[in-house]
Amino acid sequence: MFVDRPVGIDLGTTNSEIAMLDPSERDLHIYADRFGRRTVPSAVAWDPKGEAFLVGYAARQRRGKTPPPVESIKRKMGQNAKVDVGPHALAPEDVSAKILAELRARMSEHLGKQASEGIEVRVDRAVITVPAYFDAPQVEATRKAGEMAGLDVIGILQEPTAAAIYHTWKSRLGDGNFLVYDLGGGTFDVSILRCLGGEYQVLAIDGDNYLGGDDLDRRFAEKLRGILVARGYALDLDVRGDEEDRQRFGRLVHLAQEIKESLSTSEVVSVSKQDFMQDKSGENVSFEGDIGRADYEKAIGDLVETTITCCERALARSAETSSVDLGQIDHVVLVGGSTRVPMVVRRVTEAICKKSRSEKPLQDEVDTCVALGAAIHAAQLGGLRIGEPERKIMVSFTTPLVSQGSKIRLGVRVEQAPEGAAEIAVLRGMSGAEEVAKAALPDAAGAVVRLDVPLGEEPEHASRVALRSVEREVLAELPFALYRGDVRPRASALSRPSVVAKDLSIEVVRAGRRERRVLIARGAGLPAEVKSRFFTADQSGAVVLRLLQNRMPIKALLLQVPRELPVGTPVDLTLRCDDAMRMEARAVVAGQELWAQVEPPAAPRFDPAGAVEALLEEAEATSKSLWGTSATHYRAEADMLVAGIREVVATDPDKLQALCEKLRLLVDWYRGDPNETLSPPMARFEAELNELRRRVYRASGNLYGMDRSAWEKRLAELEARAMAAYEASDAVAWRRVFNEVQALDETAMQEEFAQMRLDDPAYLERRLRSERYYAQSVERHLVDFVPSSSDVGSLQVAERDKLVVQLQEKVLAPLANLTADTTDAAALRRKLEAINAETSRIDGARERLPSLGLVTERGGA
Template sequence: MAMPYLDRAIGIDLGTTNSEVAWLPPDERDLVIHADRFGRRTVPSAVSWDEKASQFVVGHAARNKRGTTASPIESIKRKMGQKTKVKVGPHELSPEEVSSKILVELRDRIRETLTQRPNAFGTDVETRATRAVITVPAYFDAPQVEATRRAGELAGLDVIGILQEPTAAAIYHTWKRRLGDGNFLVYDLGGGTFDVSVLRCLGGEYQVLAIDGDNFLGGDDFDRRYAEHLRKELVQKGYALDLDVKGSEDDRRLFARLVHLAQEIKESLSITDVVHVNKSDFVKDKSGESVSYEGDVGRAEYEAIIADLVETTMGCSERALARAHEVANVTAADIDHVILVGGSTRVPLVVRRVTEAFCKKENEPLRDDVDTCVALGAAVHAAHIGGTLLGDETSRVRVNTPLVASGDRLRVGLTVEAAPKNATHIALWQGERALAEGAISQEPMRFDVVLGEAEETKATLALQSPVGAPVTELPFVMTRGDLRPRPTALSRASVVAKDISLEVVRGGRRERKVLLSRGTGLPSQVTQVFFTADQSGAVVLRILQNRLPIKTLVVEVPRELPVGSPVEVTLRCDESMRLEAQATVGSQQIDAHIEPPQALPGGAPDVEALLEQAEKARRALWGGLGFEFARDADLLVVGIREVLHTDPDKLEALCLRLRHLVEEFHGGAADQIVPPMARMEEAFDVLRRVVYRTEGILLGMDRAEWDTRIDTLYDKAIAAHEVGDGPTWRRVFNEVQALCETAYQEEFSTMRLDDPAYIQRRMMGLTFRAQRVEQALSELVPSTTDEIRVMQVAEQRRIGKWLEDSVTKPLHGLKDGKEVSEVRRGLEQIDAEIERLEAALERIPSIGLVTDRGAAG
């Protein structure tokens, strides 16, 4: 006869640098986390191939192969959701296949831990770990989430949930510290990703108010930044260390040794102000000479080198708080608990900046178990949503409620998922005494059970025949104790990380509409109805997250289907971020499929070609559109130059973002019709808004003449688009853009400056410009040259204080019932300050650099 089993879902933090696994036992007294024989509770997210044993190795064994010909695959999390392969020994594996190796290791380790642990249900009960909740960064998009789920399935796990990492951390701290209601800011800086979330907990119900972050910023970037600093120092000492990390495997291994040294220095400086480094012959340079490094490194010096990376995380945090203020009126002053998560939050500069910016004077950030709190919170969530499975070879019963009660009564919720055919009743027995009984139902059942005086009430769960004879008996233990806080069923522990929109391609024209906006609580469902515009025989729909296509639907329909037939699109996103789409046209119905983004082809020439394409787009775009493009493109180009020779994975991601930005504003490299249709439609929309809100004559035309002019231009544009006439399309776009900006200027010149509507519009415009300056400032990536970076970071901080003192605070003050004339004068002054700030911001990348322009005559 098979041994009865107990199955509680495990919680897994699949990290970029390290991973962890945890389990909440039925008595819920404490959380169980795997630790090896050395007491290490984290498993390095590293996978390598052991040639002698002909098998994969994971964790510390793999990480120890750094610098050898069998160097491990690390930071694979950065490639999740991409169509790419990495070489591990003789194997070519996808990112999810590599991640599955790590998950198998975690699964096996927790099983070993549970086998060695005393089981309150008895030694004859097997403890299983077949189900899991896996965490992901809050800023992961749909393909990355799906790749994580797929990795769990490849590891043989039943993935019952995907949970965002900051939410998991908040759940753990609430559970451990028995925190009550409040607002949380969770700052999660791991090895390779940064996330920040603002959450509200009310009556056990969690609601994510705002998220932000960067999937390519973490402690690894600190290490690479400082490794590059070390490399330059060593080059000045005469070592041959001009490296091409992207193009040479040998150079990549050599730089990895420098990164490892930088990591050791970082960890030492987390506990001391100055560290003496003495590394003799730790690597050979490109000429074969042994490299040694000796010297003192101060914390202040190290912090100056990584300061801009930390400030980028602060900018993300400010944006998350701004979003929380917008949707729920929660500001920094309303934050009750700041939680630090991730090993990189041990860096003193990080702790100091977060404390200064977000903690109330009497509070310090919560820093419990920064390496493992995500896995621990995931384990609490896993026990909550997965319940407890009890079973044997013929039966399976799910306990849907906690097995812990603070008093002498426990309400037990049960669902019989499998039972022998002759079992018709279910009962709980303590010896000869029946604690509860009833008929087996397909619906969940609830029983009120009176507990004994002992701390544990050991009972038997019996599935019985019609005459009361037991068919199956399973051990059952209930505990009297303190039931700690846990999420309620109403919690929306996950939200949509980025806008999910629908692009409909019909007759050569594209329409895009946001279906699920960033921050929407999950689960969520939305239905949108469109209408066919032609009889081409197919309707193509693209689901996008931000600018990235993630699902495509092609619905083939009869050519005789009438024009104007409805196209119904339903988009569902469940609480574990599983995204499903369905389109119905006439009698045809089709489901969507995930399309991970293609990896950028390797090689520096491809990067240079992309940068040249971006420069071409910059020259072609002008006016407000050109400014908008340049603002985003400049940040990406600086970032690409920064990591070109040090971080191939981050380089790939930044290039992908730049490519999508160019395509959105200017079209692809092979497109003859530029800019894209969406930009043309937007230009016409802006022009119509200016015309229709203006009374009387504008640029010498009345409303009817404007209607005729706009319709003529629109028809001309559509005709050019349909036949692929690029020059005409471009001329129409330039004319529309020029009309729009000129009309706006004339509208402005005729406005009464004391008109409340004008004042309100002006204030909103200045607020938006100030936010753009703040965002651009936070996302700025300084030079890799030490001397230039110090000057640029200092200027970055100066401008930040200038923005706060001269723009942000005065703008806020103008909203407090001032006279119209006073508000107008204040707005004029703020406008001038923003112009000066924008000019100063543009100068930062050129600080310390030379120019090819001669002096003025």
């Protein structure tokens, strides 16, 4: 006979755990080795001697050896990448599958030792957890890894929800709002959840896929390296380019980890580490000295504050969408081994608990509560399956086997039955024929039978489920147990624990500019469906529905339509997303229909640590902060660069780097370097002020109602106010004086033009230089244009080539024949104005190239 109870697995960045809820629901079983260790390192290595893969502690022990273990593979989940494990090149899901297979094997052995003789305990079904911030490809890769490990993945559960489920079960918490703070080895997540009637709803999520305990260790390891360098050791390390340096820094990280763990219980740690590695000159390195908790906290303080900022963003989102702010939080839950760091507990208590209804954070089983919560949810989803293949009987109990009352209502599904079976019955005891409940087998395969079974006062009742013939002959039976006792709260099977990790949006045209329109917002519960109506914006012969996840492209749906199709023709889009973030889209326009399965988007191959995504977000924020001619000039440049980046992010690393560098320089010029405290940067303020000075000194009379002397006083006053604001780091005053200078410059420019003699040779000379620069700029942008990788790319290239020819014939060639040295100034001015009009037309058409076929939100636009 076999017993199959689904397990919960926390597939962690640093460590992983596996657990199962006992059918009595009184205990949670979690795997522990003979040393009592309940976690398994998420490490895989190749043993060259045994020519076999190693997993867990055996793999971790190969640190510093060749070949080294692969760790923190969770950070690569969902990426189109390979990692070397000895002689093997494995995808991230392949590595994770080996960890899951190891967990499965160990749990099966662990439960088998506890089982009665003749009982086979199977570990075939599982709920696997993922960070709340995981996106579609990462979720799908996790599911695939489970299947490769031989598991039937009956659910993917987000880690904060699992932690909330465990604490609700353990502490018998009622309905309420949770803030789950999960600082693991490699990732940080925060989720705001609402529990109502056993159903969990995720209200908001935030976090950082590249911030965890590993980063705290590396940060302090760098401090230790600095101390050792000051003591004369040769430790100027090239961690990226030199394998030996990487191993040296790895030993410093391990030392930092030991110090971190010691400082969790002591204010000061005396460290004496003799000859624990060699420096670059071959000298043995020793470290002796006292390390105080304050030293450690100073080194990691900004990382901890980053997590608090994530919490504040999640709470702001929750307050906006669900009116649940910090004051409505009932429980603050700490998850992950890194929450043992005293500074983390203190900052969470100060910044969150003291302003909420939770006096202090819940901090129980921080390493394993996610796996334990997943086990509780797995039991709810998968019930208990028992069977005996030789006798062709297999049944599943879909309801708990525990009741507080004098009877229990069982849900039973007969999955396999011997020939002739017509009735199911529950019999009392391990032998005999005392029948306590019966029902006819349903005709529909897989239907659930409901049986009301009386219970006595005993805490456990031995029972049997029997399949009988029409003549009530027992054809096969299986033993099981029913229990009398407390029923702990657990998640309802109706819960929607999965949410959208990133906005799903579509690119549209608004007022001639490309914008994102969010279709399914981040934090929305899954499954979800949205229907939207858009309208054609041009007569390019194509309709393009470009779907984005956050700011990155997922898929472009292209419909070929007649060129004469009127602008403003309705385009109906339906987007569906299931609980695994598998998407499908359906579009209807002019009687044509297009349906497409939108596969989980492959992670951009050339976007390390989300750098491209962060740059696009910064570029979008910069655009919103600008106004006037600054905004016009910035958007003209930035829109084309952003469009190009989206097209090459997964195909061309060299072009991607070049485009990102251009966008980085553009953003830094208008907004400032990320390390600067004030925005816009000083260089841009000085450029704007100097441009205003030049206009003042070029003016022959009063400008804007002031003579040159008054202007000099005004300029000096503006510069003094700016310097005072800059030195005081007063962002509000700095922005105010910059806006004042920009407004004065734009007004002075208009007045200067109004006063200018249009036949002045100096004006004509500047105008000719300006037109040549403008034309060359448009030509450069046309040459640099990156066409779409979808079918619309051919339309864009054809239009681009046409514009290049027009620019050469109507702008560049005529400009080459013009000179400011002429006696007919009026004729030259007319020619320049005609050329400017043609250049502007071509430039406008160039800016619309990435928007060909895109839809708009307003009919007839």
